[in-house]
Amino acid sequence: MTPDAFPVAPDTQALERGAILSPRFNADGLIAAVATDAGTGEVLMLAWMNAEALRRTLETGEAHYFSRSRASLWKKGETSGQVQAVQEIRIDCDQDAVWLKVAPGGDGGACHVGFRSCFYRCVEGGVLVERP
Amino acid sequence: MTPDAFPVAPDTQALERGAILSPRFNADGLIAAVATDAGTGEVLMLAWMNAEALRRTLETGEAHYFSRSRASLWKKGETSGQVQAVQEIRIDCDQDAVWLKVAPGGDGGACHVGFRSCFYRCVEGGVLVERP
Numbered sequence: 001m002t003p004d005a006f007p008v009a010p011d012t013q014a015l016e017r018g019a020i021l022s023p024r025f026n027a028d029g030l031i032a033a034v035a036t037d038a039g040t041g042e043v044l045m046l047a048w049m050n051a052e053a054l055r056r057t058l059e060t061g062e063a064h065y066f067s068r069s070r071a072s073l074w075k076k077g078e079t080s081g082q083v084q085a086v087q088e089i090r091i092d093c094d095q096d097a098v099w100l101k102v103a104p105g106g107d108g109g110a111c112h113v114g115f116r117s118c119f120y121r122c123v124e125g126g127v128l129v130e131r132p
Numbered sequence: 133m134t135p136d137a138f139p140v141a142p143d144t145q146a147l148e149r150g151a152i153l154s155p156r157f158n159a160d161g162l163i164a165a166v167a168t169d170a171g172t173g174e175v176l177m178l179a180w181m182n183a184e185a186l187r188r189t190l191e192t193g194e195a196h197y198f199s200r201s202r203a204s205l206w207k208k209g210e211t212s213g214q215v216q217a218v219q220e221i222r223i224d225c226d227q228d229a230v231w232l233k234v235a236p237g238g239d240g241g242a243c244h245v246g247f248r249s250c251f252y253r254c255v256e257g258g259v260l261v262e263r264p
Contacts, residue, residue: 043175
């Protein structure tokens with residue numbers, strides 16, 4: 001058991017109603033993480049965490065993710081300044097997704113394209129339209 | 133090209149700033165979908181869509197997902213009554229995640245365990261605590 005490992009829930013009752021954090025990472029060792037702005041509720045981004053990223057997020061109170069493209073741990077804001085101070089972290093019923101309510105630092109954004117949220121386009125009539 | 137297929141963005145500019153919906157499904161043919169309550173902003177669930185689920189969601193205005201455990205298309209609420217009327221659908225910068233703002237039908241919930249949101253537990257001091 002590595003320092004980053006989490007326990008496995010023994011049954012559905014423990015998984016769904018238990019008090020033991022037992023995240024279910026996928027075949028690539030990752031769990032989906034949704035970050036919302038703690039102030040506005042806006043969904044800022046959807047990213048991925050491995051066990052180490054989740055552990056560091058819990059220990060430091062700042063969001064860490066796992067970059068699939070770079071195949072490495074990634075502290076959000078390390079280069080952009082858009083550090084995410086985690087105000088609350090939740091996990092879902094079957095413990096394969098987490099929800100972070102964050103206060104975004106730096107310019108208050110989260111998206112590398114320059115928008116506040118990565119979800120800056122609506123699907124309207126089959127096409128994408130940029131919307132605040 | 134099947135009726136459900138979507139185009140592939142030719143380059144990063146088209147992917148990130150274009151008007152063509154070009155979802156990037158993963159190796160299993162799935163894209164992550166976050167559903168929030170259009171009224172309260174609460175994150176209700178994180179699920180998955182294949183191309184058919186996304187197509188049907190766009191065509192019907194009701195959320196369809198792909199059940200990985202049952203390996204089949206799944207209209208949310210078909211058995212539970214918790215149909216999700218989609219008020220807005222957004223896609224993220226690299227088009228590998230969608231965000232649905234929904235009005236949940238039936239009892240207003242989304243979670244099979246009986247809670248309104250699947251994210252009914254906070255991680256606090258390393259353990260899980262059920263919170264409204």
